[in-house]
Amino acid sequence: MGSVEPIARLEGVWKRFEGQPSWVLRGVSMTVRPGELVLVMGRNGTGKTTLLKIMAGLVEPSRGRVLIGGLQPGSTQARMMLGVVLHHPLVYDELTVQENLSYYAGLYGVYGYEPRRDEVAEALGVTRVLGARVSSLSFGWRRRVDIVRALIHRPRILLLDEPTTGLDDDTVESLLDMTAELSKRGVAVVSTSPRRLDSALERGYRGLEVVDGRLEVVSA
Amino acid sequence: MSYSRIVSSLWLLVWKDYLVDVRSKSVLAFQALFALSSSIFTGYYASRSVEPLVALGSGIVVVPLFLAVFSAYASMVREAERGTIEGLRLLPVGPEVVVLAKLLYIYALTMLQAEVYFLFSVLFSGYSPPMLWVEAWLAMFVLYISAAAGFSSAIVAYTGGRALALAVLVIVLTLPMAQVAVPVLSFVMAGGLLSPAQAYAMMIMPLAFITIFLILARYIL
Numbered sequence: 001m002g003s004v005e006p007i008a009r010l011e012g013v014w015k016r017f018e019g020q021p022s023w024v025l026r027g028v029s030m031t032v033r034p035g036e037l038v039l040v041m042g043r044n045g046t047g048k049t050t051l052l053k054i055m056a057g058l059v060e061p062s063r064g065r066v067l068i069g070g071l072q073p074g075s076t077q078a079r080m081m082l083g084v085v086l087h088h089p090l091v092y093d094e095l096t097v098q099e100n101l102s103y104y105a106g107l108y109g110v111y112g113y114e115p116r117r118d119e120v121a122e123a124l125g126v127t128r129v130l131g132a133r134v135s136s137l138s139f140g141w142r143r144r145v146d147i148v149r150a151l152i153h154r155p156r157i158l159l160l161d162e163p164t165t166g167l168d169d170d171t172v173e174s175l176l177d178m179t180a181e182l183s184k185r186g187v188a189v190v191s192t193s194p195r196r197l198d199s200a201l202e203r204g205y206r207g208l209e210v211v212d213g214r215l216e217v218v219s220a
Numbered sequence: 221m222s223y224s225r226i227v228s229s230l231w232l233l234v235w236k237d238y239l240v241d242v243r244s245k246s247v248l249a250f251q252a253l254f255a256l257s258s259s260i261f262t263g264y265y266a267s268r269s270v271e272p273l274v275a276l277g278s279g280i281v282v283v284p285l286f287l288a289v290f291s292a293y294a295s296m297v298r299e300a301e302r303g304t305i306e307g308l309r310l311l312p313v314g315p316e317v318v319v320l321a322k323l324l325y326i327y328a329l330t331m332l333q334a335e336v337y338f339l340f341s342v343l344f345s346g347y348s349p350p351m352l353w354v355e356a357w358l359a360m361f362v363l364y365i366s367a368a369a370g371f372s373s374a375i376v377a378y379t380g381g382r383a384l385a386l387a388v389l390v391i392v393l394t395l396p397m398a399q400v401a402v403p404v405l406s407f408v409m410a411g412g413l414l415s416p417a418q419a420y421a422m423m424i425m426p427l428a429f430i431t432i433f434l435i436l437a438r439y440i441l
Contacts, residue, residue, distance in 0.1 A: 058306055076221070079312040090307030092236065094243035106232045107311050109225060133243075153312075 005070075006031035007081070007157045007188045008055060013064035015050055024050050026213035027064070034156065035183045038190045039200050041218065042210035048192035049087065051210065052159050055190065056084045069156065080108070083155030085163055089146035093135035097126060097145050100134060101152060108153035121148045123178050124171070139166040147175070151182075158182065160191040176203055221313065229313040233321030234328075237295050241329070247294040251287060251329070255337040258283045262337075263344020272347040273409045279341055280354070281402060284334040284362050285394060289387050291329040292369035295322050297386065300377035308441065315441040316434050319374065323430065327366040334362050353408040357422065361401050364426035368393040371433045371440075378440045397425050 008031065015025040024047040032038055042048050053059040054066055057073030068078040084090075091100045098115060105113035115121045115130055124144040134142060143166050150158060158179070164172045179189045180203045191200070196218075201207050207218035241248050258279065266275035299305040308318050338358060342348065372389035400421050408414060414422075 056310065058309055076312045076314060079310060082310070084310055086303070086306060088303040090304055090310075092240055092304060093302075094240045095236070099239065103232055103236050104307075107229055107313055109312070 004033050007034050007069055008032040008190070009065075009067045010051075010055070011065045011067075013051075013054060013061045013066060015047070015054065015059070015062050023062075023213050025054075025061070025210075028213070028215050029064075030208070030215060032157065032188045032190055034186045034188055036188045037179060037183050037200070037203065037205040038188070038208060039197060039205040040190065040192045040208050040210060040215070041196055042192075042194070044194055046210040047213055048194075048210055049161050052084075052161050052190065052192055053086075056082055056159055058084075080153060081156040083150035083153070083158040085143075085146050085150045085158070085160045087161045087165065089134075089139075089142040091134050091142060091145050091149060094133065096131055096133055097137075098130040100145065101130075101149060104149050105152050110153050113152065115148070118148065118152075120151045120178065123174060124148060140168065140171065143167060144171065155187065157188040157190065160189065162192050162194060164193065164197070173199065176200055180204065221317075226313070226317055229311075229317050230321045230324065233318060234325045237322070237325045240298075241294060247290065251290050251333050252336065254290070255283070255287065255333040256340060259337045259340035260344055262341040263346075266341065266345035266347055272345055273349070273406070276341060276345060276347065276349060277402075277405050277409055280334075280338055280358065280405065281361070281398065283337050284330060284358070285365055285390065287333045287337070288326065288330045288362070288365040288369035289390050291326045291333075291366070292373035292390070293386060295326050295329075296370065296373035296377050300380070305377055305441075315437040318441055319370070319434060319437040322374075323367060323370045323433065326370050327363055330366050330369075331359065331362045334358060349409045350411060353414065354405070357401070357405055357408055360422045360426055361397070361405075364397045364401075364429055365390065365394055367426055367429040367433055368397070371429070371436075374433075374437075374440045393429075397429075400425060 010028055010030045013025055013028045014023060016023045028051060040048050040051060050059060054061050055073060057078065066073050069081045071078040101115050102113060116127050121127050124147060126144050126148050129137060129141060134145065163175060167175065176199055183189060201219050208215045209218050262275060262279035266272040269275045299308060311318065369390045372386050372393060375389060376386045404418050404422060
């Protein structure tokens, strides 16, 4: 594993938002290798989401460098390697689940996408609600649809921002099983959580915690 | 990215905005109501005015401006309010394609409603301006204000500004075009033929603005 090139590399990342006196992140360095499972824990407001957004190329670091597959995260090629699930689902309320997935599939260049043949959609039960408008779904279901969306183009690294929010225990277990399965196929998963997720650590997640803007190892 | 990929991405982005608007109904219904009711006012005023050209001309400048603001709000600011703009930022198609798709949609929607307004106001006024020339003028003017509205809404979305800033920005950005377009409109409505210089100015201004918008897309989306 040690010789494998990292899929994500953060080198001395610092972040302070404009007008804010304190640093959110203070020199965070991290490498994520293909197939690795990483859980970033920390209380609300500690900078977990900022870290994830910096990796996704949605937020610019104040200092330091981020590389996804050796590329800048904002580049087109890097975006194809990234699957991102944010705290709010990136699906459209007025569209049906099927329409949302077809829309994103087309934009990611996945032609002929058929949700019924998508094993992630099947595993999360999303195939049962394909015809439903997203506005009629609960937050938990929207979250599931959003996870399917993020994986539609078979990314090499999946970033999940507090993915368990709004999900029942069974779905959380399914989600963790699914990420463990993705890991076996070489997909790296970086997930955040506001609390210690023992069920994730049991599945082989490397536990990190954001404390005072720095990453501390909880479990290797 | 290949040409066919760009075209299919543009189509998907426009199609999505269209579906969202059609299904949320309120935006389109409000715009249609605004265009129709404005046309009744303009038509009535023009039919009784001693200067129907001025009445029709002022309406055709002001009403599409408001329609462009509504369309831009629906297309771009709504994405920011709902958080789906981050989905657009993550797409592997590049910000220029996203911005161009937004612009096309704003233009199509504004042009459609501006046509409704213009044709009905002419119908209600009973006055017939030189339609072909005014239509050509309208197509260029709406293209410019659509670009101005799209650019302004992107700025508002980027800075997290209030929707009021959108209207103010659009009006300020439209002033340079208005200074060229309003005299041209008066001239055309009075039955004059456009000079090559006037036609060139009417075409170059929207295209220049669109080019600037696309260059800046990377920084504001």
